[in-house]
Amino acid sequence: MTTSFKPRRSALYMPGSNARALEKAKTLDVDCLLLDLEDAVTPDAKDLARSQIVAAVSEGGYGEREVVIRINALETPWGDDDLAAAVKANPDAILVPKVNAPADLQMIAHKLSVLGASSDLKLWAMMETPQAMLNAGAIGACGRDGQVRLSCFVMGTNDLAKETRARLSPGRAAMTPWLMTCVAAARAGGIDILDGVYNAFQDEEGFAAECAQGVDMGMDGKTLIHPKQIGPCHDAFSPSKEEIAWARRINEVFALPENASKGAIQVDGKMVERLHAEMGRRVIAIADAIAARA
Structure with a gap:
């Protein structure tokens, strides 16, 4: 049976300011690498992170791993330079933070065309704001518009908790309605969706429980903050x-x-x-x- 299916069970955030981490990523058994220019990078290291990520992605060596660059929002001082650099590096996708409405993705898709981006370059959308939860269906519908290039939602549960003041307690009862809304929106748009991170990476039992919850919700995989989470994540999101x-x-x-x-x-x-x-x-x-x- 032939298929173009891409496993997205695990997506590990790697700070672009850490050159050793970018090199180590080439050896990790992970499906997706989220090379980060945003939250994981301090303001004084943004330029360094950008240049290191461009060099690392351009050099290659990541094998079958899907390489995604998370840029800073365009309204920040670094956003436009991040976008231009990402186009130059030509990863598999660009992860757009703070997406609030379809217009945000449409604007970036237009900029990609102006920058001469490869037609294979996709957009992933961080779903992490109250506006995104209210507009999830419309944002997901961008997946049906080939001009917008949207292929995946990434849940930003930490930012969502911060913006809504909802607590990230065990079981995520307060977060569940938004998570399931985004799952439905992703499926309606024909795109994948990745669950948010689990912060207590030393808590193996809690992590396993949240992975199992994500599987039950219909998530395609989970975003990770530490390599030790990769194996258990694959166990949860792989068919038995x-x-x-x-x-x-x-x-x-x-x-x-x-x-x-x-x-x-x-x-x-x-x-x-x-x-x-x-x-x-x-x-x-x-x-x-x-x-x-x-």
């Missing part, structure tokens, strides 16, 4: 052997000539519908893409 075997079994039975026109059939004593076969094909695509990375 049992899930893969069942997906293959359903599709095998539906593929039989006698089942070609049936909408529901019995498989090993269970009633399954054709929609379960479609869901199974995605599980198989994920598994195949993960296996191809190994």
